[in-house]
Amino acid sequence: MRLHVANHPLVDHKLAVLRDVETHSATFRLLVDELVTLLAYEATRDVHTREVEITTPVTTTTARKLATPRPIVVPILRAGLGMLDGMTRLLPTAEVGFLGMQRDEETLEAITYANRLPDDLSGRQCFLLDPMLATGGTLVAAIDYLLQRGARDVTAVCLLAAPEGLKVVEDFVGDRADVSIVVAAVDERLNEKAYIVPGLGDAGDRLYGVV
Numbered sequence: 001m002r003l004h005v006a007n008h009p010l011v012d013h014k015l016a017v018l019r020d021v022e023t024h025s026a027t028f029r030l031l032v033d034e035l036v037t038l039l040a041y042e043a044t045r046d047v048h049t050r051e052v053e054i055t056t057p058v059t060t061t062t063a064r065k066l067a068t069p070r071p072i073v074v075p076i077l078r079a080g081l082g083m084l085d086g087m088t089r090l091l092p093t094a095e096v097g098f099l100g101m102q103r104d105e106e107t108l109e110a111i112t113y114a115n116r117l118p119d120d121l122s123g124r125q126c127f128l129l130d131p132m133l134a135t136g137g138t139l140v141a142a143i144d145y146l147l148q149r150g151a152r153d154v155t156a157v158c159l160l161a162a163p164e165g166l167k168v169v170e171d172f173v174g175d176r177a178d179v180s181i182v183v184a185a186v187d188e189r190l191n192e193k194a195y196i197v198p199g200l201g202d203a204g205d206r207l208y209g210v211v
């Protein structure tokens with residue numbers, strides 16, 4: 001598993017505002033969108049391209065465009081939905097699949113309540129979106145879904161990760177697949193409720209309100 005931590009002053013600034021308890025949903029949503037755009041640049045560094053011939057106003061030349069099969073972007077609902085537009089803006093050919101997962105706050109087990117993905121993901125570059133990687137249970141379950149459908153090239157884009165969760169994902173992945181995690185920051189630890197510290201609280205609630 002490869003880990004890439006964004007190291008950029010704009011990411012630091014936007015994260016500082018995002019984490020602030022005084023930041024309300026509208027600003028929070030805007031910041032998540034902007035942060036994803038910055039992370040997507042790194043997350044798509046190895047996206048497949050093909051050579052094409054184009055005509056400029058001056059001459060014909062060869063250039064590169066996004067290749068097929070099209071990459072697939074999979075937001076993990078709810079909170080991952082806040083990252084979808086920012087990602088697809090940068091990756092316009094992508095198809096979008098959906099995974100609905102909720103962590104049981106007692107057992108910390110990830111429960112899957114929705115799943116709309118192609119049956120066959122072999123040969124597809126897959127991008128999972130979820131702002132929070134806490135215990136890693138949700139991301140492991142999501143990666144497992146993709147691997148079971150034949151995916152071998154998975155990049156997870158997260159905003160915050162806990163060291164404990166990163167270790168869980170790394171142990172699960174081993175050498176089964178090519179998995180990368182691109183994250184805005186790795187925080188200190190999990191607290192007794194398995195929330196990321198210092199974190200930003202419940203990302204889904206901050207995006208969409210408490211349900």
Ligand SMILES: O=P(O)(O)OC[C@H]1O[C@H](OP(=O)(O)OP(=O)(O)O)[C@H](O)[C@@H]1O
Nearest residue numbers: 078079102103133134135136137138204
């Ligand atoms: O690493 P884990 O310990 O599994 O926790 C992380 C998960 O928790 C949050 O979702 P949540 O279950 O709160 O669902 P929501 O997006 O609907 O709020 C978050 O968006 C991750 O999916």
Ligand SMILES: O=c1cc[nH]c(=O)[nH]1
Nearest residue numbers: 134195196201202203
């Ligand atoms: O800190 C955390 C942990 C799990 N889920 C969240 O939304 N935030």
Ligand SMILES: [Mg+2]
Nearest residue numbers: 202203204205
């Ligand atoms: Mg939540």
